[in-house]
Amino acid sequence: MPKSPLPPLLYADTVTNADMLYFGRVDVHDPFIAFGFRGKKISVQSALEFGRVRKNSDFDTVLSREACLARARKVYGLKAGAAEIIATLAKEYGQRAFRISGDFPAALYVKLTQLGLKLVFAEGALFPEREIKTVWEAGCIREGNRLCSVGYLVAEKILRAAKIKGRALIYQSKPLTSETLRFHLETAIRAEGGNPQDTIVAGGDQACDPHERGSGPLHAHELIIIDIFPRVIKTGYFGDMTRTYLKGRPREVQRRMVATVREAQKLATKAVRAGVDGRLVHTAVTQCFTDAGYETKHGKNGSVGFFHGTGHGLGLAVHEAGRISPAVAYPLKKDSVLTVEPGLYYPGLGGCRWEDVVQVTATGARPLSKHPYDWEIR
Amino acid sequence: MPKSPLPPLLYADTVTNADMLYFGRVDVHDPFIAFGFRGKKISVQSALEFGRVRKNSDFDTVLSREACLARARKVYGLKAGAAEIIATLAKEYGQRAFRISGDFPAALYVKLTQLGLKLVFAEGALFPEREIKTVWEAGCIREGNRLCSVGYLVAEKILRAAKIKGRALIYQSKPLTSETLRFHLETAIRAEGGNPQDTIVAGGDQACDPHERGSGPLHAHELIIIDIFPRVIKTGYFGDMTRTYLKGRPREVQRRMVATVREAQKLATKAVRAGVDGRLVHTAVTQCFTDAGYETKHGKNGSVGFFHGTGHGLGLAVHEAGRISPAVAYPLKKDSVLTVEPGLYYPGLGGCRWEDVVQVTATGARPLSKHPYDWEIR
Numbered sequence: 119m120p121k122s123p124l125p126p127l128l129y130a131d132t133v134t135n136a137d138m139l140y141f142g143r144v145d146v147h148d149p150f151i152a153f154g155f156r157g158k159k160i161s162v163q164s165a166l167e168f169g170r171v172r173k174n175s176d177f178d179t180v181l182s183r184e185a186c187l188a189r190a191r192k193v194y195g196l197k198a199g200a201a202e203i204i205a206t207l208a209k210e211y212g213q214r215a216f217r218i219s220g221d222f223p224a225a226l227y228v229k230l231t232q233l234g235l236k237l238v239f240a241e242g243a244l245f246p247e248r249e250i251k252t253v254w255e256a257g258c259i260r261e262g263n264r265l266c267s268v269g270y271l272v273a274e275k276i277l278r279a280a281k282i283k284g285r286a287l288i289y290q291s292k293p294l295t296s297e298t299l300r301f302h303l304e305t306a307i308r309a310e311g312g313n314p315q316d317t318i319v320a321g322g323d324q325a326c327d328p329h330e331r332g333s334g335p336l337h338a339h340e341l342i343i344i345d346i347f348p349r350v351i352k353t354g355y356f357g358d359m360t361r362t363y364l365k366g367r368p369r370e371v372q373r374r375m376v377a378t379v380r381e382a383q384k385l386a387t388k389a390v391r392a393g394v395d396g397r398l399v400h401t402a403v404t405q406c407f408t409d410a411g412y413e414t415k416h417g418k419n420g421s422v423g424f425f426h427g428t429g430h431g432l433g434l435a436v437h438e439a440g441r442i443s444p445a446v447a448y449p450l451k452k453d454s455v456l457t458v459e460p461g462l463y464y465p466g467l468g469g470c471r472w473e474d475v476v477q478v479t480a481t482g483a484r485p486l487s488k489h490p491y492d493w494e495i496r
Numbered sequence: 497m498p499k500s501p502l503p504p505l506l507y508a509d510t511v512t513n514a515d516m517l518y519f520g521r522v523d524v525h526d527p528f529i530a531f532g533f534r535g536k537k538i539s540v541q542s543a544l545e546f547g548r549v550r551k552n553s554d555f556d557t558v559l560s561r562e563a564c565l566a567r568a569r570k571v572y573g574l575k576a577g578a579a580e581i582i583a584t585l586a587k588e589y590g591q592r593a594f595r596i597s598g599d600f601p602a603a604l605y606v607k608l609t610q611l612g613l614k615l616v617f618a619e620g621a622l623f624p625e626r627e628i629k630t631v632w633e634a635g636c637i638r639e640g641n642r643l644c645s646v647g648y649l650v651a652e653k654i655l656r657a658a659k660i661k662g663r664a665l666i667y668q669s670k671p672l673t674s675e676t677l678r679f680h681l682e683t684a685i686r687a688e689g690g691n692p693q694d695t696i697v698a699g700g701d702q703a704c705d706p707h708e709r710g711s712g713p714l715h716a717h718e719l720i721i722i723d724i725f726p727r728v729i730k731t732g733y734f735g736d737m738t739r740t741y742l743k744g745r746p747r748e749v750q751r752r753m754v755a756t757v758r759e760a761q762k763l764a765t766k767a768v769r770a771g772v773d774g775r776l777v778h779t780a781v782t783q784c785f786t787d788a789g790y791e792t793k794h795g796k797n798g799s800v801g802f803f804h805g806t807g808h809g810l811g812l813a814v815h816e817a818g819r820i821s822p823a824v825a826y827p828l829k830k831d832s833v834l835t836v837e838p839g840l841y842y843p844g845l846g847g848c849r850w851e852d853v854v855q856v857t858a859t860g861a862r863p864l865s866k867h868p869y870d871w872e873i874r
Binding site for chain 2: 147218223316336
């Protein structure tokens with residue numbers, strides 16, 4: 119009989135720690151204590167959060183931090199803090215061993231170990247079930263991607279309306295900048311319940327650094343990468359899509375690059391299926407690029423070609439378990455949700471990336487994102 | 497001669513970890529390795545971030561993660577990861593001991609210790625100097641608070657324009673909600689370069705949970721708390737202010753409560769001075785409330801009265817070192833930046849909080865926020 123796993127112990131907030139959000143399903147901005155006990159979820163909240171968390175969360179029991187601290191102080195004295203509260207509760211519940219995540223705070227880990235608790239690192243994820251998305255979760259991610267599409271519609275409208283003057287793009291009598299385009303598309307997403315952060319709107323050579331957000335004037339006849347990953351405020355799930363645009367007249371070399379990246383994306387999507395090694399999906403992309411003559415090179419000042427993974431897990435975090443990359447063998451799991459996002463980056467030519475989201479099925483990939491690939495805007 | 501402290505070692509991103517942002521002054525969304533060596537700042541970046549971080553950061557040296565990983569694999573084999581890269585670099589630099597912050601990831605801490613590194617937890621903050629703000633930093637925080645004021649002007653305009661129908665507030669022919677008010681004031685802040693998150697717009701009894709964001713229709717004749725803490729995108733510093741409003745006609749009990757909280761805020765601000773124990777400043781507030789007959793009670797379903805700290809440090813994080821609270825003796829440091837934010841919360845009556853930001857001086861408190869306290873809107 120397999121041993122049942124130790125109950126989890128967490129000390130984190132729910133905004134930056136997706137495990138805690140998954141466990142408690144509530145917004146709390148400062149770190150707090152939470153743990154499992156006989157299948158129930160227990161958390162410790164200060165007076166500042168107590169009432170709200172009791173009303174709106176998945177926690178079966180919400181304990182008052184002030185009351186717990188008072189009990190801890192009786193045993194450990196006035197210097198008692200989070201560690202001593204946890205040790206006190208562990209004693210009261212008769213539960214001295216917990217499983218923790220690798221990003222558990224080290225100082226708390228050391229103190230709790232000294233106080234006699236047994237903390238065991240989870241092998242892999244703290245909640246492996248987070249990788250497998252339910253129908254409801256897939257719907258939440260689909261909504262995140264719908265919000266991306268809302269953003270692209272705004273971006274396309276602005277690019278269509280912009281006038282070309284030499285290399286410049288003029289919108290509402292001013293040079294069109296990454297900042298302006300970002301502001302308008304993000305505002306539209308927010309108006310529909312999304313929280314986009316650090317949206318990438320990068321034109322020309324700026325886009326050759328795949329994580330450069332982009333700033334300053336956008337130019338005609340240059341590729342513009344727009345990568346949007348908004349959080350759905352109501353549920354905490356993310357969307358994540360990328361489209362590439364060009365306002366004006368593309369050169370033939372740009373046209374060919376854009377078509378090749380789209381071709382690679384299609385090939386990769388076709389290769390996705392439960393049980394398939396993510397590395398093979400990634401190889402479909404690199405092979406496609408090599409066959410088309412697109413070389414990848416790593417130099418002193420950075421890399422050119424294709425030098426990031428093809429995809430990553432998506433859910434309550436933008437980057438989470440699940441990967442399509444050359445780094446490690448990773449059999450794709452049924453019902454996991456992944457991005458598929460090949461790209462090519464060559465200074466002088468610019469960058470191109472197409473990114474969509476799929477849910478892995480027994481026979482293939484179910485799309486969770488939808489938006490056209492029309493990239494030439496005259 | 498005092499021993500010079502060990503160089504810092506960090507493994508974090510710069511979006512959620514203010515120490516890393518302080519150290520590197522760059523936006524990187526995924527965790528990476530950074531450390532100090534002989535006063536220089538060194539970081540390890542993947543191809544995805546390399547070029548951008550080399551161009552725009554405070555790091556003196558940016559190493560290629562791929563190259564470091566290749567060297568680590570020669571010693572530790574194919575399973576080498578972040579821990580083995582750090583161990584390899586530690587050997588190459590001849591630096592085997594580092595200081596780390598309490599929130600350093602526990603799994604990495606354990607692995608590095610097993611690999612022979614000596615990691616010592618910083619006593620208090622990893623960078624104690626973060627608490628003391630330079631003139632430039634104070635200016636960044638002032639800018640954050642100016643953005644708050646931009647938001648209040650929008651909120652006031654909307655509340656003035658709203659029509660009262662019975663208890664309802666009608667704005668642009670629809671019931672005025674927390675969501676609408678939040679959207680408009682946040683959009684104005686974003687248009688000027690701020691990133692407000694989770695702005696609190698809470699009316700009536702919703703505001704009695706001080707961290708409740710607020711949702712649904714706002715009502716006439718009820719107190720509305722608006723707490724805005726936007727990040728200045730360009731610098732990463734935060735503003736943090738709270739104003740309380742009431743559209744319609746306040747009851748005498750509401751008027752008295754609002755005046756008392758403002759009185760307490762003035763008393764607290766007057767008590768701020770370098771060297772003064774933050775607890776004494778907090779006591780000025782509790783004494784003022786007690787004298788005026790406002791009792792604080794902790795019940796099973798939450799607390800009423802005044803049940804949070806009077807203030808906290810503000811900078812690259814919304815909550816950081818520096819505190820005005822009853823929990824612990826804390827002599828206020830010259831040039832540190834603190835919020836001063838007393839509040840009262842009574843279901844039935846509603847909540848009221850006034851929050852401003854000051855920089856501690858040798859003789860008092862220099863205001864870093866500015867906005868009127870006119871709260872009655874007819």
